Amino acid sequence: MDTRCAWCANSFEEYVRYHDEEWGVPVHDDQKHFEFLVLESAQAGLSWATILKKRDGYRNAFADFDYTIVADYGAGMVETLLQDASIIRNKMKIEATINNAKRFLEVQKEFGSFDKYSWQFVGGKPIVNTWKTKEEVPVTTNESDAFAKDLKKRGFKFLGSTTVYAHMQAIGMVNDHTVDCFRYKALL
Numbered sequence: 001m002d003t004r005c006a007w008c009a010n011s012f013e014e015y016v017r018y019h020d021e022e023w024g025v026p027v028h029d030d031q032k033h034f035e036f037l038v039l040e041s042a043q044a045g046l047s048w049a050t051i052l053k054k055r056d057g058y059r060n061a062f063a064d065f066d067y068t069i070v071a072d073y074g075a076g077m078v079e080t081l082l083q084d085a086s087i088i089r090n091k092m093k094i095e096a097t098i099n100n101a102k103r104f105l106e107v108q109k110e111f112g113s114f115d116k117y118s119w120q121f122v123g124g125k126p127i128v129n130t131w132k133t134k135e136e137v138p139v140t141t142n143e144s145d146a147f148a149k150d151l152k153k154r155g156f157k158f159l160g161s162t163t164v165y166a167h168m169q170a171i172g173m174v175n176d177h178t179v180d181c182f183r184y185k186a187l188l
Contacts, residue, residue: 023170024170025187027115027171028119029115030114033171038058038097038100039058040164041096056086058087071105093158099155103154103156126187149161
């Protein structure tokens with residue numbers, strides 16, 4: 001049996017599959033970037049397992065993470081989404097997602113893609129760490145601080161440094177698999 005990062009040990013199948021197939025894999029697709037921004041900002045104050053179980057609900061509620069559609073959501077759609085039990089029904093988080101879609105489009109216009117903008121915070125390639133235990137893995141870094149600060153300056157919401165670092169881990173801007181995890185070497 002393959003050794004995995006301790007945070008997903010003895011977890012439900014979807015969580016393990018997320019670790020094995022997605023977490024830490026470099027993403028260069030803007031729609032996927034937006035998906036993870038939505039999910040990570042929804043997670044604030046909650047567990048990732050909770051959000052992962054609601055991922056399909058988010059996919060349906062937010063037009064398969066099509067930021068061009070989400071950016072046009074109005075007050076009526078916010079009210080509709082507040083009744084949708086398949087997502088976290090938090091008005092501030094729903095409004096932040098719509099706001100962030102608009103800001104996302106602005107970043108694309110300025111940089112050509114959100115991907116190009118994001119990856120500049122790590123010099124265009126993943127930071128490879130060598131953690132032995134999950135306790136060594138930080139919750140923020142200088143890079144996530146800078147990324148979060150810039151996002152805030154651009155008007156993004158619910159994306160502080162801790163959330164942004166989780167985003168960076170998810171989309172492979174950093175390889176934070178522990179060195180004993182079978183995915184660590186696979187992502188080098």
